[in-house]
Amino acid sequence: xxxxxxxxxxxxxxxxxxxxxxxxxxxxxxxxxxxxxxxxxxxxxxxxxxxxxxxxxxxxxxxxxxxxxxxxxxxxxxxxxxxxxxxxxxxxxxxxxxxxxxxxxxxxxxxxxxxxxxxxxxxxxxxxxxxxxxxxxxxxxxxxxxxxxxxxxxxxxxxxxxxxxxxxxxxxxxxxxxxxxxxxxxxxxxxxxxxxxxxxxxxxxxxxxxxxxxxxxxxxxx
Numbered sequence: 001x002x003x004x005x006x007x008x009x010x011x012x013x014x015x016x017x018x019x020x021x022x023x024x025x026x027x028x029x030x031x032x033x034x035x036x037x038x039x040x041x042x043x044x045x046x047x048x049x050x051x052x053x054x055x056x057x058x059x060x061x062x063x064x065x066x067x068x069x070x071x072x073x074x075x076x077x078x079x080x081x082x083x084x085x086x087x088x089x090x091x092x093x094x095x096x097x098x099x100x101x102x103x104x105x106x107x108x109x110x111x112x113x114x115x116x117x118x119x120x121x122x123x124x125x126x127x128x129x130x131x132x133x134x135x136x137x138x139x140x141x142x143x144x145x146x147x148x149x150x151x152x153x154x155x156x157x158x159x160x161x162x163x164x165x166x167x168x169x170x171x172x173x174x175x176x177x178x179x180x181x182x183x184x185x186x187x188x189x190x191x192x193x194x195x196x197x198x199x200x201x202x203x204x205x206x207x208x209x210x211x212x213x214x215x216x217x218x219x220x221x222x
Contacts, residue, residue, distance in 0.1 A: 071093055
């Protein structure tokens with residue numbers, strides 16, 4: 001349960017969305033909610049019961065993943081590149097890929113996306129922009145880039161082209177159920193920073209107060 005400053009918002013998201021909560025949308029950031037508090041208190045109970053690694057509030061995801069790859073941790077939320085890291089560092093590791101657990105058993109995964117955008121300043125570039133995007137997202141071109149970067153495709157044609165990769169198949173199957181950060185909300189950047197700075201405190205402080213602190217940071221930018 002890595003709650004350190006590297007990716008605290010990602011670890012929070014897996015438990016918040018998995019418990020029926022979330023971060024809100026492009027119009028409103030909702031961190032301090034009953035659903036999120038229930039998830040945060042459940043996380044705290046796991047910490048108190050000794051079910052996590054020591055000092056989760058100060059643990060970052062990348063070094064903890066290295067510990068998982070060496071077979072010292074029973075369960076951790078991973079990424080598609082983790083499969084390649086295991087093959088390189090510990091190919092004899094006995095492991096399986098499973099969906100993220102959720103409160104009601106529904107399928108869910110956290111999606112993280114970069115965005116390729118074109119800005120139209122005058123209409124005479126419209127066709128050129130369309131031609132480039134059509135070329136870039138064509139299956140052969142797009143999947144070559146996706147594979148080199150260790151990403152997952154965001155197009156159906158890309159998904160079909162990469163579906164024969166057994167290592168990626170469990171991740172590809174979950175893509176239709178991916179939930180993303182509300183990055184279009186102007187307050188998300190401040191919210192993200194507040195998670196990185198404060199969310200690890202649930203390990204030692206009242207989770208309700210931690211959520212209130214993060215919500216206040218979001219509200220200040222609204």
